[in-house]
Amino acid sequence: MLFYMPGKVSNLIFILSIAMLVLMRMVHFQYSYSGMKFPFHRPVLTVSNSNPILKPRVPLNVLWIIFDDLRPALGVLGDPIALTPHLDQLGEKSTVFTEAFCQYPLCGPSRISVLTSRRPDTLLSYFNGYPINQTGTFVTFPQYFKEHGVVTASFGKVFHVEDDILFDWDRVWSSKPWFPSQNHSSVESECSRAQGQAQFKLMCPVDLSTHPSAFFADNELVRKVSEFFRNWAETARSNRDQSFFAAVGMHLPHVPFKFPEPYLSAYPLERVKPMPDVENVDFSPEIRQYTRRLFRKWNFLGKNLDPSRFNDRFRHQFKQHYYAAVSFVDRQIGTLLKSLVAAGLDENTIICLTSDHGFALGEHGLIGKQYIYDVTTRVPWMIRHPSASGSLRNFSIVPLEQLHRVASQTRRRPLKSVAQPVESLDIFPTLADLAGIPAPPRCPVFNGMLSRKQPLCVEGTSQAQEVLDHSYPNPRVTNRSLRVAYSLTTQGQLMGRQKRNISMIMYSARDHQYRYIESFAFNLSSYSPLFKQSLHRELFDHVNDPDELHNITGLSKYKEVVDYFSKQIRSYFDVKNTSNHHP
Structure with a gap:
């Protein structure tokens, strides 16, 4: 004034x-x-513990949907192949973070990191099946919601392994977690055109004329969550001050790609760009070893087969089936959102949708995950807040027979597009802020040893202000950010999925222009990186090389960039270096 x-x-x-x-x-x-x-410069970090978001007038529910192995293969995110009309409709009414990155490109470590808002090296979580409280007693964000009077419910794969949470589920969930009734891998006979056990492990289109009652995990999952919505709507009339937090873990597009066979018709091979010609890929030794171990795990290529000899047609079909699986699970999300609207819960429910990590489809000669390029660390993340413009009441289901028409239509755009690096760590504090519950305290920044001693704190940064800022800039406008997103992964003689196998740890720093990767030896005795033993470096300039094909660490003009990122990684993550200055 x-x-x-x-x-x-x-x-x-x-x-x-x-x-x-x-x-x-x-x-x-x-x-x-x-x-x-x-x-x-160094990452932008918020250190205030006070909640900047006003408590909503009425309690807001939270629906958190987490996919398994879903890369940003959505039309609303600009994927030229994906046919995802239902996810696109949600994105059209959501804040979409187009540069969101997970902290570990493997299911178990990534999910524990998201649920606790702690970095994998804080938790010492480097492989699947690692108990969440092995390192300390950590509060997950469903537990945090429950402690603040919210009814919490879990459907499907939320934590990585069911046994990780079932023994004390009542600490986190208000009712026992629910899982699909059948194991998807127990129905091999349903797979059409299966070529032995190996084919079934990866691709499983189902002929519904032969198997009309075929089981699809995500289909059953959606029915159960829809039932939860209906029951909640009936009982909520008598308790208007109560809210819920529902976590829904979708199975697809994790292998095996099991879906009704007609979904393949939406993706004729001529419409799916083939994977890169691996004969011309200059594999690094690390990638070659990793790919061999991956194929050996899948048990269909033989232990001595060179990955550069991987059959091109099979690779092409694999990519085709991945996208067909994405379209099938997209349809399930459409059904889920329609049931939310039918129950009258859409106008007081925050919808948060993301994935545990990305998935490589031939890029860098890789198929799968556990490497830290953009294709494996970048994830879709969108949030629809009830205060945003645009109602879900006009949400429509696209019939399968009309799915092919989506390819020729103008792609939908996000309601708001946020083009700045954010991390999956941010989900916990963001949802707490949006739901109007007290902001969790911040952990000691980039200090895993001190963070381990605190049961409740977050290493992520709330993005609630971005969601609640309804100025809606043009989605084509890129917001330049000074934040850096960090990811890591481990490698070993098998798949790096057991403690005894870890021999190397790889850190990645990703800002709006560069991705920097550096590998270090790993000491199993101390269970820590050996930051003085650098093994490999890579730097990619996303302005000139968005596909990360050209490692420019050897160019003199990028020496300062390489030295800066290398120094930052050591400064932030070498917890044994007592001279570290943490911001």
């Missing part, structure tokens, strides 16, 4: 105000670029 003050006093106040603004700008500039010759 401005006040009129006559004479010299007003002039003096005006001059002092201008001087103060200039000084603040200079301080910000000095902090941001001091000692730097390229446009980025």
Whole structure:
């Protein structure tokens, strides 16, 4: 507010105000670029423990949907192949984070990281099946919601392994977690055109004319969640102050790709771009070893087969089946959202949708996950808040026979597109803020040893203000951010899925322009990285090389960039270095 003050006093106040603004700008500039010759700095971190979001007038429910192995293969995210009309309709009414990255590209470590908002090296979680409380007693965000009076419910794969949570499920969930009644791998006879056990492990289209009662895990999952919505709507009339947190873990597009066979018709092979010609890929030794181990695990290529000899047609079909599986699970999401609307819960429910990690489909010669390029670490993340414009009441289901028409239609755009690096760690504090419950305290930043000692704290940063800012900039406008997203993975003699197998750890730093990767030896005795034993470095410039095909670490003009990221990784994650200065 401005006040009129006559004479010299007003002039003096005006001059002092201008001087103060200039000084603040200079301080910000000095902090941001001091000692730097390229446009980025250390991550932007919020250290306030106070909740900046006003408590909503009525309790808001939260529906959290997490996919398994879903890369950003959505039409609303610009994927040219994907036919996802239902996810696109949701994205059209949501804030979509187009540069979201997981912290570990493997199901177990990623999910524990998301649920606790702790980095994998804080939890020492480097492989599947690692108990969540092996390192300490950590509060997950469903538990945090429950402790604040919210009814929590779990459907499908939320934590990685069912046994990780069932023994003390009542600490986290208000009712016993629910899982599909059948094991998807127990019905091999349903797979059409199966070519032995190996084929079934990966691709399983089902001929419904032969198997009309075939079991699909995600189909049963949606029916159960829809029943939950109906029951909640009936009982909520008598308790309007109660809210729920429902976690829904979809199975697809995890292998095996099991779906009704007609979904393949939406993806004729001529419409699916083949995987890169692996004969011309310059495999690094690490990728070659990893790919061999992966194929050996899938048990269909033989222990000595060179991955560069992988059959091109089979690779093409694998990609085709992946996208068909995505379209099938997209249809299930459409049914789920329609049931939410039918129960009258859409106008007071926050919908958060993401994936545990990405999935490579031939990029870098890789198929699968557990490497830290964009294709394996980048995930879809969208949030639909009830206060946003656009209702779900006009949400429509696209019949399978009309799915092919989506390919020729103008792709839908996000209601709001946020093009800045964010991390899966941010989900916990973001949903707490949006739901109006107290903001969880922040962990000691980039200090895993101190963070381990705190049962409740978050290493992520709330993105609630981005969601609640309804200015809706043009989705084509790129928001340049100074934040860095960090990911890591481990490798070993088998798949890095057991403690005894870890021999190397790989860290990645990703900002709006660069991805930097550095590998270090791993000491099993101390169970920690050996930061003095650097094994491999990679740097990619996303402005000129969005597919991360050209490692530019050897170019002299990028030496400062490489040195900066390398120093930052050591400074932030070498917890044994007592000289570390953590921001």
